[in-house]
Amino acid sequence: MLRAEAISLAFAGRPVLHEVSLTLAPGEVLGLSGASGAGKSTLARVLSGALTPDAGRVLWQGAPLPRRQPGPVQHVPQAPELAVDPRWTVGRILANAAPPDPEVLAALAIRPGWAARHPAELSGGELARVSLARFFLPQTRVLICDEITAQLDALAAQALWRALLPLAQRRGMALIVISHDAALRRALCSRQITLAAADKTAKMKTIS
Numbered sequence: 402m403l404r405a406e407a408i409s410l411a412f413a414g415r416p417v418l419h420e421v422s423l424t425l426a427p428g429e430v431l432g433l434s435g436a437s438g439a440g441k442s443t444l445a446r447v448l449s450g451a452l453t454p455d456a457g458r459v460l461w462q463g464a465p466l467p468r469r470q471p472g473p474v475q476h477v478p479q480a481p482e483l484a485v486d487p488r489w490t491v492g493r494i495l496a497n498a499a500p501p502d503p504e505v506l507a508a509l510a511i512r513p514g515w516a517a518r519h520p521a522e523l524s525g526g527e528l529a530r531v532s533l534a535r536f537f538l539p540q541t542r543v544l545i546c547d548e549i550t551a552q553l554d555a556l557a558a559q560a561l562w563r564a565l566l567p568l569a570q571r572r573g574m575a576l577i578v579i580s581h582d583a584a585l586r587r588a589l590c591s592r593q594i595t596l597a598a599a600d601k602t603a604k605m606k607t608i609s
Contacts, residue, residue: 408457432590449476481532492516526557
């Protein structure tokens with residue numbers, strides 16, 4: 402389904418990713434961990450097509466990842482308040498890439514009354530659900546969830562995952578869960594890998 406082959410990338414001459422490879426099967430929930438600065442978010446952006454690697458390639462269904470955006474792989478960023486325009490209403494945010502999907506709005510408990518509000522008028526959990534809903538597009542087949550509940554309290558985080566997982570499953574979507582929370586990864590993921598710091602010996606280590 403999704404395959405990365407020997408991905409390498411450097412910023413200003415500093416290696417961030419070094420020969421990173423991984424595969425993601427249809428419907429799989431894959432955990433991705435690693436120390437801060439190991440390049441997890443950078444890898445997420447490469448896999449989604451937002452960044453072009455210096456070497457290696459990303460394949461979707463055996464062919465190069467489509468350049469056209471939005472594509473089949475979507476990267477959900479960690480900080481929703483930085484990913485949305487604070488001047489836009491929630492209704493405009495949700496309709497930016499495609500008309501809002503009623504099933505998604507219902508599953509994520511996004512209320513119609515929020516449409517006229519601005520991001521600053523929502524709680525952290527509410528804004529996280531709005532941000533997530535934007536990435537459920539007709540063409541989305543992989544969601545890369547980049548620490549999406551790291552800033553939420555335990556109850557809000559549990560509510561978001563309880564809504565997200567069945568919704569993704571019903572749509573046959575695969576997930577990559579980037580998180581420092583080992584317990585969360587064990588609970589959600591069928592397989593885990595660790596991204597080591599970019600150096601000549603860096604490898605993707607399979608945990609389970």
